[in-house]
Amino acid sequence: MTVPRLLVVTDRTQARGPLPEVVADAVAAGARAVLLRDKDLPLPERAELARELRAVLDPVGGLLVWGGATGAPAGVAVHLSAADPVPAARPPLLGRSCHSAAELGRAAAEGCDWVTLSPVAPTASKPGYGPALGTAGLAALAPGAPPVLALGGVRPGDVAGCLAAGASGVAVMGPVMRDPAVVAAYCAALAAA
Template identity: 65%
Template sequence: MTLPRLLVLTDRTQCAGPLPHAVAAAIEAGARAVVLREKDLPAAARAELAAALSALLTPVAGTLLVAGSASIYASAAGVHLAAGDPFPSVRPPLVGRSCHDAREVAAAEGCDYVTVSPVFPTPSKPGYGPPLGPAGLATLTRTGPPAFALGGVCPADVAACRAAGAYGVAVMGGVMRDPHSVAEYLSALHNTVEDQP
């Protein structure tokens, strides 16, 4: 596993300004892995965004992943698949998948990591059933690829997510609204890594 324990997912609708500015601030605060979502944009616009974010991450040896299976841009290190997306016919260096239940985690065989959501209540993940909570998260981290806890995760929740077996946490809204909160997530993650073997 080459990814850091904090995974930042983009959502330009929650940013105070342009998405690259928010990502730049998150990187300045310590973020080193970003998933470019924005799947509603045309391919050319997403490719342009991917190139811009890659240019921000490259100087800090960061990692850019692109959500969706249709296009894997040259500037990205890999792809983040939706639960039902087919596995890429040509495997990129990193492959992740969004999961919401045990069946989807089991189907993620061959992936480098999964996100498991929603762990806590969040307006960003409607329609995926009730929040899993730490206990539900724990049932989905026992098998399968390393898991990032996603959905309503605040810095204060990091320890519970790690105790439930999560490799790390994935954050969208919290970081998009306040990129400087990355430092709080990293501090909480650092404490759990020190506490656990």
């Protein structure tokens, strides 16, 4: 699978129900790439959750991405935090969270397949990462970076502006966790741009 245009990021604390059910509903609405973020879970529970999510994604040729380098199953795509080291055994696809030009430069030097760049808009789930970048900040930072997925406060109506500013796609957490059917609106916005 190539770099996703829509990456659903999990957060079971925001999910309207059990995470496998929320992801199944998101997949039914068109999601094909899911980042299992929930890093606070003990590794055995997280591995079991990954197995359940793969069972949802595999039938549609979807992509499961493991958040962080710790405990990543062999052969699974990995998305690193801004500070995580690159795993010694490089995963088949590698993403990284970025919030600045320096972090984007590091990700490019490491050969990351994609980056998330955040926060694009104000959002309660990305506190402490400075002011929202907006599309102007996105446009200033995206050139020369690996494919950028705009993250943080991005709504379906913002997708066209993010793509016009240089993003390759979007990553979404809260809106999808609360209402997985909204994935259809993100997919439509991506298709229309």
